Amino acid sequence: MHAHAHDRRGIIDAVRAGVISIHSGEFVDDEGLELLAKTQCVFLPTVAWLKFRVEEGYASRYLRSGEVTQERIEAFKDECRRGYEAACVAIVKAVQMGVKLGIGSDGAHVFPPYSLIAELVAIQDLGIPAMTVLKAATAVSATAVGRADVWGTVVKGKEADLLVVNGNPANDVRVLDDPQGIRAIIQNDDARRERLKSQTNIFRVLIKTLFNAGLITDRTKAFYATYVDMEELKGEGEKMVGDDIAEEGIKYLQEINFRDRAQPVSIAAE
16 A cells, blocks of 8 residues: 655554555655654655746646636746755655655656656755665665565566666766666566556556556557557456455445435545
8 A cells, every 4th residue: 555645644644554655745744754764664755746847837838727827827836846845855854864765756647857767866966875866766666566576676586677877877877867878778578567467466457547547648658558458458448456346345434424314425436
């Protein structure tokens, strides 16, 4: 179980509930950071897209709701700036307090300039050592998705996914941002593709969720198609693994919450 939480209360409640990782979390306080460190819950701050949203021109181009006026643009930028500045403080404190820092984002499909390399660079620019950032992107992030047994480190028996580049990213992660500097990409995808054929595979379920929600665009479709047959997903329709269990759970909650009401109440979940 993972949680996307921004404020201190949501973060603390989620960690106490036993989540594996917290995403965003820019307004975490010292109590929340201490709890993250104590429980070894992984913190994935996604700071690069916050930085991007503060930049000039973002709001006028990507603001997606309501009338885009200069007043709304300035208010949006101010709100994003507060989030970005809070995230910068939280990341530095997290590393100082021994919190497990991971690298990831829920924003890659929405913000075209975003990349995981941008996330690495943004965190390194806060004074975090490059090697700490690389470990966050590999070993710790593998732990965050429950796959530390097969991903994250170069160890005999694990899947050998390697990126060979000019320069030493342990000194500066920016060397990873130069396509011309890539010497080789070594991937062992056969086992991964085989696992993704199972309808209960969590990553297949995630891809199908994004697909059914219309969030996989022409720009990103090719990436997902590397691992999952998109036409096969389309043919499966909207029914998801676990739907029956979810329906039973909703009925049970309805009985508990609305048993004293005269009229039945319908619950719609997004």
